Amino acid sequence: MPSTMPHPPDGADEACAPDSYIIRGGVTGSDRLSILAHATWPTSKPFLIRAGLRPGMHCLDLGCGNGAISLRLFEILGPTGTVFGLDRDATNIAIAQQQATQLAVGARAEFSAADVMPGIETMSRQFDLIYLRLLLSHLTAPATLLQRLRKHLKPGGTIAIEDVDFDGHRCAPACPAFARYVALYKTVARQRGADATIGPKLEGMVRAAGYHDIEVSSVTPVFTTGEGKQMATLTLAAIAESAINSRLATRADIDEIRGALAAFAQDPTTQFSLPTFYQLRCGVNV
DSSP, rough: OOOTTTOTTTTTTOOOOOOOOOOOOOOHHHHHHHHHHHHHHHHHHHHHHTTTTOOOOOEEEOOOSSSTTTTTGHHHHHGGGGEEEEEHHHHHHHHHHHHHHHOOOTTTEEEEEHHHHHHHHTTTOOEEEEEEEGGGGGGGGGGHHHHHHHGGEOOOOOOOEEEGGGOOOOOEOOOOHHHHHHHHHHHHHTTTTTOOOOOHHHHHHHHHHHHHHHHHEEEEESSSSSSSGHHHHHHHHHHHHHHHHSSSHHHHHHHHHHHHHHHHHHTTTTTEOOOOOEEEEEOOOO
């Protein structure tokens, strides 16, 4: 979730190769996901409402991470809706299950640890809404996943997608360390077969996969204070091992960029955006 990975034989293709996901997971990764969820929920919630999320629906959150967004869906789903979350990171899944129990929605929130493609291939259930949040940009074959998800969508159901365009990632004023970070992220992703600029391509992908009633918009959250302003620094730290292992940066390079980003973020006169989020909803003809 890989330019160096061999192509699998026919019939064995996967949406993501074992090493194509470039962001560190585990407990540290979970902390970053929680901060990101808090920073983006004010724009994700209205998108999901526009996409048709409503009380009582049965939802699949594919690539759910630690469930920080999955569990927020209950703000809209109410007491009769359900969420099934699937993610490859077992540590994050355990955190999601624990949080669901603490929030007393455990009976209506189910989480499972599995790679994306094997996970959906073993499922027989269908959903009213399938949510793909920051997932497709990490996959080596996102179009394959979109095609195979159709059978898991109920008649009249909706696919809701949020994903990034790193070309829309900005700061003000200009910061050389930030430019280095953005370029590094895009290059690491590209070398692994992923696409950090997938956002503008999503409409064509879902259309080619046979979806209809497509609506697309974009939003670029900007922060002058608070946790959202820390996301560039946190994300650089999260991709550090991938960048070093790919020989695109040294530990000293990462430390230098990270220190400069942290100093820039602490300046009250500066701004950081997140990458542009493309928001797309679509369905299938019945």
